[in-house]
Amino acid sequence: xxVTEWLAWFLAxxxxxxxxxxxxxxxxxxxxxxxxxxxxxxASPNGAPLNERQAKLVNRLLDGFEGKLTSSKWAAIAKxxxxxxxxxxxxxxxxxVLRKSDAGGRSTSYELSDTSK
Numbered sequence: 741x742x743v744t745e746w747l748a749w750f751l752a753x754x755x756x757x758x759x760x761x762x763x764x765x766x767x768x769x770x771x772x773x774x775x776x777x778x779x780x781x782x783a784s785p786n787g788a789p790l791n792e793r794q795a796k797l798v799n800r801l802l803d804g805f806e807g808k809l810t811s812s813k814w815a816a817i818a819k820x821x822x823x824x825x826x827x828x829x830x831x832x833x834x835x836x837v838l839r840k841s842d843a844g845g846r847s848t849s850y851e852l853s854d855t856s857k
Contacts, residue, residue: 771802793818801852808849
């Protein structure tokens with residue numbers, strides 16, 4: 741009885757499972773490092789923690805936001821006015837949490853700054 745084919749399938753499946761687990765663990769650790777950094781005393785210029793809307797949207801970005809985050813998408817997701825969304829974004833830009841993407845003008849979008857620091 742030759743089990744070579746089954747063993748090759750089993751090891752390939754195991755390898756995919758380990759890779760998936762590693763990817764999940766990397767994402768969890770990156771998110772944990774991010775929140776440890778930004779929850780530390782003095783992490784923000786004014787010493788204030790992120791507000792609830794900011795924390796919700798940053799978590800969504802850390803979890804892998806699909807598409808580009810614009811101020812109008814922020815307002816829709818956070819269920820706030822466009823002006824409030826822009827204030828939230830401006831605050832996160834000043835703190836260094838977000839940065840503007842390369843595209844500008846009416847297509848301005850935002851992304852997380854380097855989270856590996």
